Amino acid sequence: MEEINNNDSGAIAQIEKPQLSYSQLVWMRFKRHKMAVVGMVLLILMILYSTLGASFTTESYSNVTDTSIRLSPPYLAHPFGTDTVGRDILARTIYGGQISLLIGLIAMAVEVIMGVLIGAIAGYYGGILDSLLMRFTEAMFNVPQLPLLLVLGKLLADKIDPFPLLGREFSGSVIVIIAVIGLTSWMGLARIVRANFLSLKEREFVTAANCIGTRNGSIIFGHILPNTMAPIIVSGTLGVANAIISEAYVSFLGVGVMPPTATWGNMLNGAYQYIESAPWLWIFPGTLIVLTVLSINFIGDGLRDALDPHALIKAE
Amino acid sequence: MFRYVVRRLLQAIPLLLIISIVIFALLQGSGDPLATLGGRRTVRPEERERLARILGLDKPIYIQYVYWLVGNDWVKIDVDNDGIPETAGTRKGILRGDFGTSLVTRGEPAIDIILERLPNTLILMIPAEIFILMTALAIGIYSAMRQYSWIDQAVTAGSFIGYSMPIFFIALASMYLFAVNFRKWGLPYLPTVGMFDPKVGKTFSQVVIHLVLPIFSMSVVSISGWSRYVRSQMLEVTSQDYIRTAYAKGLSERKVLVRHALKNAAIPMVTLLGIEIPFLLGGAVVTETIFGWPGMGRLFFDHLTRSDTPVVMGILMLISFAVVICQLITDIVYGWLDPRIRYD
Amino acid sequence: MDPVLEVKNLKVQFNTLEGIVHAVNGVNFTVEEGKTLGIVGESGCGKSVTVLSLMRLIPEPPGRIVDGEVIFKGENLFKINKSSIQNIRGAEIAMVFQDPMTSLNPVLTIGYQISEALMVHKRISKQEAIRRTWKLLEMVGIPLVKESFHDYPHQFSGGMRQRVMIAMALSCDPSILIADEPTTALDVTIQAQIVELTKKIQSQLGMSIIWITHDLGIVAEIADKVIVMYAGYIVEEADVFTIYENPVHPYTLALLKSLPRVDSKRYERLAIIHGSPPDCLHLPQGCPFVLRCGFAVKRCSEENPQLKNIESEHKAACWIDVRTGKTR
Numbered sequence: 012m013e014e015i016n017n018n019d020s021g022a023i024a025q026i027e028k029p030q031l032s033y034s035q036l037v038w039m040r041f042k043r044h045k046m047a048v049v050g051m052v053l054l055i056l057m058i059l060y061s062t063l064g065a066s067f068t069t070e071s072y073s074n075v076t077d078t079s080i081r082l083s084p085p086y087l088a089h090p091f092g093t094d095t096v097g098r099d100i101l102a103r104t105i106y107g108g109q110i111s112l113l114i115g116l117i118a119m120a121v122e123v124i125m126g127v128l129i130g131a132i133a134g135y136y137g138g139i140l141d142s143l144l145m146r147f148t149e150a151m152f153n154v155p156q157l158p159l160l161l162v163l164g165k166l167l168a169d170k171i172d173p174f175p176l177l178g179r180e181f182s183g184s185v186i187v188i189i190a191v192i193g194l195t196s197w198m199g200l201a202r203i204v205r206a207n208f209l210s211l212k213e214r215e216f217v218t219a220a221n222c223i224g225t226r227n228g229s230i231i232f233g234h235i236l237p238n239t240m241a242p243i244i245v246s247g248t249l250g251v252a253n254a255i256i257s258e259a260y261v262s263f264l265g266v267g268v269m270p271p272t273a274t275w276g277n278m279l280n281g282a283y284q285y286i287e288s289a290p291w292l293w294i295f296p297g298t299l300i301v302l303t304v305l306s307i308n309f310i311g312d313g314l315r316d317a318l319d320p321h322a323l324i325k326a327e
Numbered sequence: 328m329f330r331y332v333v334r335r336l337l338q339a340i341p342l343l344l345i346i347s348i349v350i351f352a353l354l355q356g357s358g359d360p361l362a363t364l365g366g367r368r369t370v371r372p373e374e375r376e377r378l379a380r381i382l383g384l385d386k387p388i389y390i391q392y393v394y395w396l397v398g399n400d401w402v403k404i405d406v407d408n409d410g411i412p413e414t415a416g417t418r419k420g421i422l423r424g425d426f427g428t429s430l431v432t433r434g435e436p437a438i439d440i441i442l443e444r445l446p447n448t449l450i451l452m453i454p455a456e457i458f459i460l461m462t463a464l465a466i467g468i469y470s471a472m473r474q475y476s477w478i479d480q481a482v483t484a485g486s487f488i489g490y491s492m493p494i495f496f497i498a499l500a501s502m503y504l505f506a507v508n509f510r511k512w513g514l515p516y517l518p519t520v521g522m523f524d525p526k527v528g529k530t531f532s533q534v535v536i537h538l539v540l541p542i543f544s545m546s547v548v549s550i551s552g553w554s555r556y557v558r559s560q561m562l563e564v565t566s567q568d569y570i571r572t573a574y575a576k577g578l579s580e581r582k583v584l585v586r587h588a589l590k591n592a593a594i595p596m597v598t599l600l601g602i603e604i605p606f607l608l609g610g611a612v613v614t615e616t617i618f619g620w621p622g623m624g625r626l627f628f629d630h631l632t633r634s635d636t637p638v639v640m641g642i643l644m645l646i647s648f649a650v651v652i653c654q655l656i657t658d659i660v661y662g663w664l665d666p667r668i669r670y671d
Numbered sequence: 672m673d674p675v676l677e678v679k680n681l682k683v684q685f686n687t688l689e690g691i692v693h694a695v696n697g698v699n700f701t702v703e704e705g706k707t708l709g710i711v712g713e714s715g716c717g718k719s720v721t722v723l724s725l726m727r728l729i730p731e732p733p734g735r736i737v738d739g740e741v742i743f744k745g746e747n748l749f750k751i752n753k754s755s756i757q758n759i760r761g762a763e764i765a766m767v768f769q770d771p772m773t774s775l776n777p778v779l780t781i782g783y784q785i786s787e788a789l790m791v792h793k794r795i796s797k798q799e800a801i802r803r804t805w806k807l808l809e810m811v812g813i814p815l816v817k818e819s820f821h822d823y824p825h826q827f828s829g830g831m832r833q834r835v836m837i838a839m840a841l842s843c844d845p846s847i848l849i850a851d852e853p854t855t856a857l858d859v860t861i862q863a864q865i866v867e868l869t870k871k872i873q874s875q876l877g878m879s880i881i882w883i884t885h886d887l888g889i890v891a892e893i894a895d896k897v898i899v900m901y902a903g904y905i906v907e908e909a910d911v912f913t914i915y916e917n918p919v920h921p922y923t924l925a926l927l928k929s930l931p932r933v934d935s936k937r938y939e940r941l942a943i944i945h946g947s948p949p950d951c952l953h954l955p956q957g958c959p960f961v962l963r964c965g966f967a968v969k970r971c972s973e974e975n976p977q978l979k980n981i982e983s984e985h986k987a988a989c990w991i992d993v994r995t996g997k998t999r
Contacts, residue, residue, distance in 0.1 A: 043688070046484070150342055153650045154350075155606050158643060161631055166353050252491070259493050260613055264628065279495060286502055297496040305491035312487070475732065568773040574728055575768075576788040576839070577761035579754075586787075590778050665778060666823040 047313020053306035061108030073102035121193025126200030134208025427637030467557025489551030601657025605649035681739035709894030771832035782820030830861035
């Protein structure tokens, strides 16, 4: 049977466009989301505010009380005003920002690690281990998060001593909050990871890896996990936002991070009693929270689309 | 089907037990209810100890749990500390419906305290949830059907912002605007505290007007979240092949939406709703605190900070029980909506 | 006799983030009453977009009908209003889609889905619609019609579901039945049954059929006239016998040659078509097939050949006469 194509110019393949790497593709798609890019810029601004801003004042200054100037509206010496015991709100928002952001990041890390571990083990090994882990996950789902946060927050509030880190003294309640938020937010991610593992482990590349004797740990972390990074990244990003809000709620109610350490949340504690007389008490920290969480939500949404684009058209 | 329901209920029992044990253990470790029990009068140490013995607070944790669970009317307590138990216990335990007495109000049955606040929470949460769902459905469906229109883009941007705001920020901002500043500017303003004006009494219109700001604060966040979810569900459903088939049969947009799309989109939404409803009972702690609404959320928080174990346990168990029941109902509704799921 | 459907110069584009996709580029064809038109081509060549645009089922962003007319029973379907086209869809022109599992609504019974078109288009009672649905289920060979009425799609096998789709399409006795690769998702024995069923129904009801496929075996069985599409263009058009006995376009030739044959020698390799499928985002300047064509000359990469009559009732879009190697 003769070759259909005996013309050389036909046999020369079309010049292929250089293929973009996966991360380049993701970045290109991310950039298309204007809101996500705005979010990134905004978040960077927030981070700069909290980190660089610290070079203009010191932490001890943010804790200095001076009841003679308590509840003063914004003026030059105190651009954001002062709070109920005369502390400078601007400095407190700077240092408070550090804590809020830190809590958000580390709580997210706890949550992601737990969610991925539990989901991966349950999904990969299946059987009784899976049932047990899923029962546990369901039980945790059944418990409402805020009440649990409150209970645990109150329980562990005074139990841990202050500790120094990165040149600052953190009250022990920071660790408590991080642990509590992290330990109550992992369930959704665990479910997703488990579902992905269940389907991915049936794929041929896993069978192939098994055939050549790859150990289970390598398969889980080296083969299957990289294929399910998209929901983990998105969940982690949004997890930071949720953690920041959760911390704000708990601190607002007074069982989160304890003064004098400032966080954006505990600065709002009691502010509703002064709503008429001192709105600057809550406007500044509140706005900062909103801007930060907003920017993270934008980024998370952009990542979600960039990492997992829907098929745009079906050209049939 | 009946066997499935029974099986689920049976499975729930160990779950509830474990939850109760865990929470009980956590609560016991945190704080001393006797510290505030005396009120303004200082309490003599002997009285304190006597109280502790009556309430069973001197016993080890697991015994306390057992008493909480099944009561202590089948044992005797040694009240006068002479080594001989002589007074009969009076508690029947939660399994027999006795939630114990509040450690804070000294003797008032916990269940009464809870039930007194329960209607207030329902008055707040049920209209709020209905409002949230109706609005979110409308916005989400409209957004999905008119994708990329300027309304859709505005709604998407708006819901992002709304979703990123902590409730207390919206509460404070709305209080500031609608109550404080409206009053300053001479406009009719909305009340910010409590369920009704004590001078006027608990009338229907009083309650309604006091509901406005709290419901508004809660709604912004929830509507933002829900409408985005509804929108994405609708978009996913309407991109399915069977929707194309429905159009190919000559159905109008409205008919396709109502007869073909909604039922499919509702399925995952029902699951979410089922998870959210029982948490309504927890009330919204933050909202109730800010607006001084006398509901279960504030009750929970107040009694938690005073280590009132019976009341706190009572509320949490109530919520957990509601969660279990709601999940069961959700699964049944799910099976009814989606014929591919059949329980045996 | 006038053709029941006439498509003139249909052009459809899609606006995507990467650019404009030229899906259909000036397609002309007619469908005669009671006859079957087969549309053949590889995936992505514009076959489905063509028939979807007939019924204005292309989502209008990102799609756009740039040009063309579709004359059905004297009316231009692109010019009528929305409710008129809704009246035609499902009633006068009906469609059967490729994947019956995803094309049927999983939460509605098949009986409801079949009777729905009847209820919408004909003014009959619900009882009457149910009766007619039973008749349709019987016609397409689904057993136990009264019980099956209340069953759901997931309870049926692939072949059965496709029969349900066909019943749905036939419910209002349409003039044209469009079948978009209805057997591609089914296995071969079921394919044969569906083709048989369709032929039987056509002879009973006398409707016209447009059958889309990439399978030349099916085309041979069912089509009267065949058009071959590539990259949104029609490259050859003839009656079914001519296409098989006397193909003139290099693409048609290549397609036929790549069919495995019962009578080929065992050690012979299967023929392939070199190159990759066309990129409808960036169509080349000349003939779209030029990079894969074994007969291409310089003119082919400069000028796009138009579809012209080679013989009576036989059109092709090519500069070369493949029998002689000389330019036309």
